[in-house]
Every structure is written in structure tokens, then in C-alpha cells.
Amino acid sequence: MSLPVEKTADPTVSAARYARRRALPRRLPVLTTLCGLLLLAGCAGDAPSALNPGGAGATRVAGLWWLLFWISVAVFAEVMALLVWALVFRRGNARVRHGQPLRFVTIAGAGLPFVILVAVYGVGLRDLAALGDGPGPDAPTVEVTGHKWWWEVRYQGASGATANEIHIPVGERVKVRLRTDDVLHSFWVPQLMPKTDLIAGETRETWLRAERAGSYRGQCAEYCGTQHAHMAFLVVAQPRTDFDAWLARLDAPAREPRTDAERRGQQAFVQGTCAACHAVRGTGAAGRVGPDLSNVGSRWSLGAGAVPNDAGHLGGWIANTQTVKPGNAMPPQPVDAAQLPDLIAYLRSLE
Numbered sequence: 001m002s003l004p005v006e007k008t009a010d011p012t013v014s015a016a017r018y019a020r021r022r023a024l025p026r027r028l029p030v031l032t033t034l035c036g037l038l039l040l041a042g043c044a045g046d047a048p049s050a051l052n053p054g055g056a057g058a059t060r061v062a063g064l065w066w067l068l069f070w071i072s073v074a075v076f077a078e079v080m081a082l083l084v085w086a087l088v089f090r091r092g093n094a095r096v097r098h099g100q101p102l103r104f105v106t107i108a109g110a111g112l113p114f115v116i117l118v119a120v121y122g123v124g125l126r127d128l129a130a131l132g133d134g135p136g137p138d139a140p141t142v143e144v145t146g147h148k149w150w151w152e153v154r155y156q157g158a159s160g161a162t163a164n165e166i167h168i169p170v171g172e173r174v175k176v177r178l179r180t181d182d183v184l185h186s187f188w189v190p191q192l193m194p195k196t197d198l199i200a201g202e203t204r205e206t207w208l209r210a211e212r213a214g215s216y217r218g219q220c221a222e223y224c225g226t227q228h229a230h231m232a233f234l235v236v237a238q239p240r241t242d243f244d245a246w247l248a249r250l251d252a253p254a255r256e257p258r259t260d261a262e263r264r265g266q267q268a269f270v271q272g273t274c275a276a277c278h279a280v281r282g283t284g285a286a287g288r289v290g291p292d293l294s295n296v297g298s299r300w301s302l303g304a305g306a307v308p309n310d311a312g313h314l315g316g317w318i319a320n321t322q323t324v325k326p327g328n329a330m331p332p333q334p335v336d337a338a339q340l341p342d343l344i345a346y347l348r349s350l351e
């Protein structure tokens with residue numbers, strides 16, 4: 001017994017493929033809408049978008065973006081209107097009186113674009129000058145060094161260091177000095193400032209200013225190796241008094257252990273392999289290869305945005321970072337299973 005076969009217009013096309021082909025035009029609007037919704041999902045409220053500026057630098061860039069966008073919309077509408085006009089009143093249509101085409105082309109095709117381009121160029125130069133106008137000599141200065149794949153953060157006037165987190169006072173311009181320890185990176189906080197590349201052998205400068213308190217996500221914006229995507233950081237803008245208190249802590253010894261587990265963890269940290277690469281202020285651990293861990297318990301993530309900063313992820317990170325962030329400089333650690341909970345307790349206590 002054979003099943004009934006659907007007839008197709010082309011005998012070489014199977015019934016199933018024929019049905020799919022016929023259905024495609026009907027599904028096209030649905031597919032287009034879905035794609036549009038997916039694109040719009042990227043515009044969610046807290047996305048670190050350059051079009052949702054939180055500071056003076058990004059506001060300039062957003063203004064320029066919208067100016068270019070609306071000019072593009074106007075030009076597109078004008079070209080489409082001319083296209084429709086040309087189709088409706090094409091040559092041979094007896095009702096149309098052709099005027100002076102040369103004058104029209106000179107004004108609309110050359111004069112108008114020239115005026116628009118010169119105006120946009122002028123606005124661009126104005127914004128460039130405003131962005132290049134850095135803060136005064138008394139402004140707080142942050143020294144940021146790019147490493148594969150994390151950000152070392154130091155402050156002028158403070159002995160300590162932190163990583164992947166930059167604190168700034170709200171409403172003030174903060175100078176940022178940028179260096180790289182290895183390859184090209186790019187420092188980008190979309191909501192605060194456009195990108196600045198970090199080039200080997202050079203010190204480059206930019207500045208940050210946030211108009212409102214909160215956290216602004218930053219990201220390395222230059223491909224720098226396998227973990228380029230996990231080279232994120234956070235800019236935390238806080239009221240001046242909170243910033244001063246935070247900076248004072250960065251200059252003081254790290255918090256002392258309070259429980260027996262924390263004390264055992266500190267001992268394991270200082271006497272074990274950790275101290276060869278990491279520092280904790282006020283202890284014998286003074287390694288400079290990896291991030292300073294004096295306030296690691298308070299940081300927003302582990303591995304520059306690779307995983308959340310909680311006890312579970314910290315344990316996995318200590319035991320073998322290569323399973324979490326393959327390729328990073330920290331080799332798997334031969335940590336005694338009995339010591340691991342103490343190390344976690346100690347590092348979590350460092351705030």
C-alpha cells in the first residue's frame with residue numbers, strides 16, 4: 001500500500017520542500033518581527049549602551065550619534081520620495097513639464113550634501129575638542145594597567161591596588177592613565193566615555209565623569225586573545241565621602257582574620273603558592289604577577305567578569321581556574337582539600 005503524494009509544480013522538488021517554499025512568504029512577516037524583537041532585546045533598561053549615557057563624555061558621543069541618525073533618516077526619506085516621484089512622473093508622461101534638471105542636481109545633489117557634511121564635520125571637531133579637554137592637575141588620578149586578561153587599578157597617593165573595579169566620586173572628572181603590560185587592549189566604558197586604546201610602551205590618558213551614583217560596566221574593546229570577552233570591569237561612582245573612605249581603605253592594611261578558619265586560611269595563603277603571585281596588604285604576601293587580593297571579597301566578580309564572586313565559584317577558581325577561564329596565567333593549584341574551605345573563608349573576609 002502506498003501513501004498519497006502531494007502534487008508539486010516542479011516534479012524534481014519533493015512535496016515537503018515544496019510545502020516549505022510555499023509557506024516561507026507567509027512566515028516572512030513573523031520572522032522579521034521576531035528578528036526585530038531580538039534586536040530590541042539588546043536595548044533593555046540597564047544595558048551598558050553608549051546611547052544611555054551616564055556622564056559628560058558619553059553624552060557628547062550620544063548627541064553626535066543621534067544627529068547622524070536623524071540626518072540619515074531625512075536623507076533616506078528624501079531619496080525614497082524622489083524615487084517615487086520619478087516612477088510616477090517618468091519621461092513620456094504628458095502631464096509633466098520638465099523644468100531645469102541641472103539646477104536641481106546642483107542644489108539637491110551637490111550643494112545640500114556639502115552643507116550637511118561640513119556641518120557634521122564641525123560638530124564632530126567641537127565634540128573631539130571637548131573630549132580631549134582633560135581634568136585639571138588636582139583631579140583624582142587612577143592608573144590602570146591592562147593585562148591578559150584583567151585590569152590592575154592603582155590610585156595616585158594610595159599604596160594599595162585593586163583589580164577590575166574603578167571607584168570614582170560622582171560629578172567629578174577623574175583622570176585615567178592607561179598602560180598595557182602585554183598586548184593591545186582598549187579601555188571602554190560605553191555609558192561614560194568612548195574607547196581609548198592601550199598601546200605597548202605608551203602611557204595614554206582619558207577621563208571619567210559620572211553624573212549619578214551607580215555602577216557602569218566597562219569592557220576591553222580590542223581583541224586581545226582567547227579571554228578577551230572576559231576582560232570586563234566596573235566603574236563605581238559614589239558620593240565624595242564614600243569615595244574618600246574607600247580610598248583610605250585602599251591605603252591601609254587588609255582586614256585581619258577574625259575566626260579560626262580565616263586565620264588558618266591566611267596562614268595557608270601566605271605560606272603556600274598563592275603569595276608568589278598575589279599580594280594582601282599587611283601580610284607577607286606581596287606577589288605582583290596576579291591581582292592584589294586585599295579587598296577581593298567585596299569585588300563584583302571573579303576573573304574580570306568571568307563568574308560571580310561567591311563561595312562556590314571562588315572554590316572552583318582556586319582549585320583550577322583553567323576550567324573557568326581557560327588560558328589565563330594562573331595554573332591549577334595543588335590545594336589540600338582540608339585547606340580549601342579555610343582559604344575561601346579568608347578570601348571572602350577581605351573586603
Ligand code: CUA
Nearest residue numbers: 185220222224
Ligand atoms: Cu584586552 Cu581585549
